[in-house]
Amino acid sequence: MHAEELLAECDHVLLAFDGPVAELRPVPAAERLRVLIAAERLPKRVARTGDPFVVLAHATTMGPATGRAVYEHLCRIEFEQAGGARVTDGVRGALATLAAVGTRVTVISGLNADAVRSFLVMHGLDMHVRHISARSGPDAAGLPPAPDLVATAAGGDVCVFVGATRADLAAARAAGVGTLRYRRPGDGEPLEPHRNPWFAALSQPVRRLL
Structure with a gap:
């Protein structure tokens, strides 16, 4: 069974933000x-x-004032990181496919929720995302793992x-949720041609889907 068929059978799909949705660049x-x-x-x-x-x-x-100032700066850094990220290849089509069969989608991230939301809105992905857990x-x-x-x-x-x-995968397993690994470009075997590259980048389940 291809990943798209498996996901289409699910009522609810949880997507990590980093990788499956956005190509985040590391920042210091x-x-x-x-x-x-x-x-x-x-x-x-x-140090x-x-x-x-x-x-x-x-x-x-x-x-407390120093703590607040540093945290606010961290959030600004995350907004910059999200703002400079690229949309993962094929995710638009994948989200549209899942939405067409009534599958709910939630995006999960350790980043600030507003930074994640801004990325989704900026790239028009928010229409297919039901919820953000960030x-x-x-x-x-409580952040992954x-x-x-x-x-x-x-x-x-x-x-x-x-x-x-x-x-991210460890967090899902610890929560008792079945997982699929998204293979980043260049990670592992070549992707199958003539398929949506997002679905083609998904591995077989690494544990039973619950």
Whole structure:
């Protein structure tokens, strides 16, 4: 069974934002956040980390105003990242195909929800996306590979998750949701010709669809 046939049988499809929907370019977010608190001597872990939430956690210890300022800057960085991302090849056609058979689509991301929404609206993808399950505040505890965003999005539905990163796929498995891996261009075997490249980039299920 091809991936498009499998997904068409699902009532609800969950899509990771990074990979299946947007080709995000990596950004040095932690480095840019450190600039805001550079006047203070930073612990080694904070000075060397590539994780922006480690920098943010340290900023909150310096006072609530500093924590808010650093988090707001992180959100601006994510808006820039989303704004500069490319639409994943074939996703427009894939979303239209799923919508035509009545499949609901939710996009899941560890980025700020408003940044994700702005990307979908800017590229006209929002008409096919029912819901966004993304970060709404500075707490990183529930982000992938934690299952929280996936479990919230699934809401007890019979669904399948499509993701490209290990963290995203791990989050879906931890939430008890069946998964398909999206293979980025150049990752693995050549894609089948004459098929929508988005559907062709999906692997076989890595666990039973629930």
